[in-house]
Amino acid sequence: MYPDAHCELDFTSPLELLVATILSAQCTDKRVNQVTPKLFARYPSAADYASADREELEGLIRSTGFYRSKANSILGLGRKLCDEYGGEVPGDLDALVKLPGVGRKTANVVLGNAFGVPGITVDTHFGRLVRRFGWTLESDPVKVEHAIGDLFPPKDWTLLSHRLIWHGRRICHSRRPACGACELARWCPSFGEGPTDEADAAALVRNGPFS
DNA sequence: ATCCCGAGGG
DNA sequence: CCCTCTGGAT
Secondary structure, eight states, X not given: OOTTOOOOSOOSSHHHHXXXXXXXXXXXHHHHHHHHHHXXXXXXXXXXXXXXXXXXXXXXXXXXXXXXXXXXXXXXXXXXXXXXXXXXXOOSHHHHHTSTTOOHHHHHHHHHHHSOOOOOOOOHHHXXXXXXXXXXXXXXXXXXXXXXXXXXXXXXXXXXXXXXXXXXHHTSOSSSOOGGGOTTXXXXXXXXXXXXXXXXXXXXXXXXXXX
8 A cells, every 4th residue: 555655745855855844844745845946946055044034035935834933944954054064964863853943753754755764754644543553552752653663674664654644644534534445444443433452453564555 | 614744932 | 731833725
């Protein structure tokens, strides 16, 4: 299922993916991809973001929502990349999460999709689905990461993240999940009534299209 | 009305 | 743990 699940943000470098991911908060990827061509042309490097005019930057990203805080993050991001990393995006989690506007979710997206480092991206979809599947009861994203990391080998982490996120967006919605259209319903402990079943959860790991 | 692949701050 | 930031799509 979803053998070709992938990051739907358009980018050609770690810096572009980092900025696109920041913009994607509470916004569709499609809309992000509508603003990034002009944005990336106007600010090709971290130094260009660092010296950007705030209002011009805000104007270019306005339609993605949260544009003031996102512009703030991107300005600070450009400065910090220039001051501390020679204008390059660092390729490790600890450094990434210290950048303004970059949390663990964004950092893992960049690691997994721009640096080829296996990463589990625990966003709202991923967390909701693994709990429905009975793969963990944790809600803290870091604990979820570790729990799922124990169930799957690192080489599967990035693709697994994309697959669950796609499934969450298309079928397993937050409010009214489309269980009738879900290929996983027969293994899903949350389908129908009754408490979470550990055997079902294990079967979903073993037999499910995600393994 | 309600939701969207979050992060930072109190 | 709560709140805030924001426009767009449906």
